[in-house]
Amino acid sequence: MILKDILKDGAVVSGLRPTSKKQALHLISSRAANKHGLSAPALLDTILERENLGSTGVGGGVAIPHARCAGLKEISGFFFRLDNGIAFEAIDDAPVDLIFLLLAPDTEGAGHLRALAQVSRILRRPEVCQKIRNAPNEAAIMALLCDEPHSNAA
Numbered sequence: 001m002i003l004k005d006i007l008k009d010g011a012v013v014s015g016l017r018p019t020s021k022k023q024a025l026h027l028i029s030s031r032a033a034n035k036h037g038l039s040a041p042a043l044l045d046t047i048l049e050r051e052n053l054g055s056t057g058v059g060g061g062v063a064i065p066h067a068r069c070a071g072l073k074e075i076s077g078f079f080f081r082l083d084n085g086i087a088f089e090a091i092d093d094a095p096v097d098l099i100f101l102l103l104a105p106d107t108e109g110a111g112h113l114r115a116l117a118q119v120s121r122i123l124r125r126p127e128v129c130q131k132i133r134n135a136p137n138e139a140a141i142m143a144l145l146c147d148e149p150h151s152n153a154a
Helices: 021-036 040-053 110-123 126-134 138-147
Strands: 007-016 057-059 066-069 076-086 096-105
Touching: 007 021, 007 138, 021 040, 021 076, 021 096, 040 066, 066 110, 076 138, 096 110, 096 126, 110 126, 126 138
Parallel strands: 007 076, 066 096
Antiparallel strands: 076 096
């Protein structure tokens, strides 16, 4: 699984300015729901349900919220670069400014885990995150995410 398989046109967004974790999750779930024809409130509830199990803030300014959703046909990803860091209850208590939302059909198990592992492998690399933070636009961010070397280990 490689990210260009799950990041479709319009899946990278920069310039969002949420002031809280809840507002950020609301914004990203609305965008994802609109793209897939899902109910935005239902998707937000699903994401918050997962978040209540433990924060998806993985450290280094990165969060990877993820959920399995009824009505979704394929694994899908969305990447958001925030203009400002927000408190996200991350494991290192650092503010989060890079969010990768990963959604999978509710019947998908192994594929969801493989995609999550791939996203994590790429975004745990500080040099990649710094390049994304410095990227001039969404197309450059997409290229950085999709052109990274990929491992088939997961």
